[in-house]
Amino acid sequence: MSEDADGIDGDSDANSEIGVEIPPLDEAAREQARGRQDGLAKPPGSLGRLETMAAEIAAMQATPEPTVDPAVITTLAADHGVAREGVSAYPQAVTTAMVETVADGGAAINAICAANDVDSIVVDMGVAGEPEADALDYRIDDGTANMVEGPAMSRRDARAAITAGQEIVADHAADAGMIGLGEMGIGNTTASAAITAALTGRPVDEVTGYGTGIDEETRARKIDTIERALAATEPDPEDPLDVLRCVGGFEIGGLVGVALAAAERRIPVVVDGVIAGAAALLAREIDSQVTDYLLGSHASTEPAHEIQLAALGLMPCVDYEMGLGEGTGAALAIGVYRSACRVHTEMATLDEIGVELDE
Numbered sequence: 001m002s003e004d005a006d007g008i009d010g011d012s013d014a015n016s017e018i019g020v021e022i023p024p025l026d027e028a029a030r031e032q033a034r035g036r037q038d039g040l041a042k043p044p045g046s047l048g049r050l051e052t053m054a055a056e057i058a059a060m061q062a063t064p065e066p067t068v069d070p071a072v073i074t075t076l077a078a079d080h081g082v083a084r085e086g087v088s089a090y091p092q093a094v095t096t097a098m099v100e101t102v103a104d105g106g107a108a109i110n111a112i113c114a115a116n117d118v119d120s121i122v123v124d125m126g127v128a129g130e131p132e133a134d135a136l137d138y139r140i141d142d143g144t145a146n147m148v149e150g151p152a153m154s155r156r157d158a159r160a161a162i163t164a165g166q167e168i169v170a171d172h173a174a175d176a177g178m179i180g181l182g183e184m185g186i187g188n189t190t191a192s193a194a195i196t197a198a199l200t201g202r203p204v205d206e207v208t209g210y211g212t213g214i215d216e217e218t219r220a221r222k223i224d225t226i227e228r229a230l231a232a233t234e235p236d237p238e239d240p241l242d243v244l245r246c247v248g249g250f251e252i253g254g255l256v257g258v259a260l261a262a263a264e265r266r267i268p269v270v271v272d273g274v275i276a277g278a279a280a281l282l283a284r285e286i287d288s289q290v291t292d293y294l295l296g297s298h299a300s301t302e303p304a305h306e307i308q309l310a311a312l313g314l315m316p317c318v319d320y321e322m323g324l325g326e327g328t329g330a331a332l333a334i335g336v337y338r339s340a341c342r343v344h345t346e347m348a349t350l351d352e353i354g355v356e357l358d359e
Contacts, residue, residue, distance in 0.1 A: 014241045014286045019161055022263045025059040025162065032064035032235035039349045048198040049315075053295075053337055054344035060268045060293050061177075065345050068178040068268070068338045071118040073327040074168060074258050075102055077135070077144030078126035078250035080187030081152065082229065087190045088211040091142075095127050095186050100184055102184070102326070103134035109182060109326035111231040116335035118180070118328075121172055125161065126250035127185075136172065138164040140250045147194065147229040151246045158244040158253055162286075165257020178334055179262045179269050180297070181276035183251045184328020186212070189302060192278035194226045194247035196237045196304040199281045200311055207304035209274070209323075220300070227232040240285035247280070256281035260286065270337070272330040273323065277308035295337065298322050298329030 003234045023093035033055040038044060045051065057066035077099045083092045086134040101107045102122040124135040128143040140161050144152040153161075173179055196207045204226045210219055226247075233246035244253050262269045271280045271294055283290045296314035299305065301323035309316065317333040350357065 014239060015078070017159060017241065017243055018286055019261065020260050020264065020287045022260070022287050022293070023266060024289070025292050026062035027059060029062050029064050030055050033058035033066070033344065036064060036173070037344065039351065041348045041350050041353050041355065043289055047343060050340040050343060051052050052175055053340035057268055057337065057341060059267050066341045067345070068334055068341055070176055071178045071180070071334045071338070072121060072173045072176045073109060073113055073118055073180040073182045073331050074123060074173065075182035075184060075327050076123045076125045076165070076251040076254040077184040079128040079185055080191055080249050081144050081146035082148060082186035082190050082225060084146055084222070085148060085225045086218065087214070087225055088186050088230045089214050089218070090186055092128060095184060096129055096132070098184050099124060099127055099132045099135050103132055107326060108328050109331060112328050112331040115157040116331055116338070118331050118334050119156040120270040121168070123168060123253045123254065125164065136168070138168060138254065140164065144249055145345035147191070147247045148225055148232060151233050152191070152248055153245055153250070154193040155245045157250070158241050158248065161250045161253025162260070167256035168254065169258055169261035173262070174265065176262070176267050178337060179258060179267055180327050180330030180334055181258060181269065181272050181279060182254045182330060183255060183272070183275045185249060185251050188249050188251065188275050190222055190226060191247055191249045191252060192275045193241055193304050194229055195252070195278040195281065196308060197226065198230060198237050198243045198247065199285065200307055201237070202307055204230070207307060209304065210303040240282045244282055251275070252279045252282070256283045256286065259290055259294070263290045268295055268337070269293050270295045270297050270333050271312070271314060272297050272327050273325050274302035274305040274308065275325060276330070277305050277312070277334055280312055295333070297333035300329065323347070
């Protein structure tokens with residue numbers, strides 16, 4: 001890989017460039033949580049994964065009484081120059097329209113957040129055209145460049161996108177009990193497939209799905225586009241900032257920053273679909289300890305998502321054949337994680353109801 005326009009060698013350490021210090025999990029809190037689970041008024045293990053979820057979140061939050069509240073979905077939006085290659089069923093203008101819809105409260109993510117008592121934040125990371133007044137403005141640029149013709153962004157902008165994500169947490173979600181990763185942007189399943197291929201070594205056709213509902217002819221064009229982009233930019237899989245620079249997106253970089261900043265604050269992070277999964281892979285390459293703070297949400301219909309979850313060691317909460325993005329799967333999963341935490345903290349113990357078990 002050659003130096004980019006910033007004059008920074010791609011062999012530089014991404015963690016030192018970003019500046020991340022993620023604490024280890026609190027194993028004492030996990031054991032305390034497990035001890036409480038053993039004393040709850042139910043047969044041991046009868047709530048299955050809800051019990052292990054509560055103990056995992058306890059270790060993340062360093063408390064035997066975990067909570068998801070207040071829960072927040074950060075929906076980051078940006079446009080992609082690769083959309084000009086005809087890889088989507090929708091024109092790029094749809095990104096702007098959807099940012100406006102989320103900001104106005106009329107999107108699926110708004111409805112699912114409302115149903116699950118989750119706050120929704122929509123952020124403009126680089127949507128083409130005029131900024132939406134009601135979205136948070138953390139814009140890096142007016143969309144990325146076409147990755148087929150060269151890197152999607154400079155290394156400076158890749159760092160800036162991650163930093164912006166860190167600032168979003170500091171400015172708007174520092175006190176969150178749980179944060180879900182959401183996104184919007186025409187062309188971003190192309191970018192996420194390219195990132196997944198670059199970081200996992202899996203074939204492009206294996207990680208490329210139908211995105212916005214494209215037909216088989218368009219999917220073939222999408223695969224060819226990703227292969228040409230990877231050949232043109234030659235991202236270094238050992239350098240996550242270079243992968244983001246070559247084939248990423250501003251919203252993906254922002255989600256990397258959100259995940260890292262949340263983990264630094266011991267805030268559990270719920271990974272939504274395939275774009276959030278690509279961001280999680282990049283975050284792991286910057287600091288592998290971030291995976292301790294990641295939680296699965298749903299099983300996306302995009303083929304790369306299963307590969308991402310396996311690489312991250314995550315299990316989905318639900319499988320409803322969803323592939324919308326926006327953070328919708330994460331918002332649903334937060335309802336499950338809330339249930340796990342509330343059963344753990346609010347359920348009576350055997351001692352409290354006067355039941356003694358025979359030794």
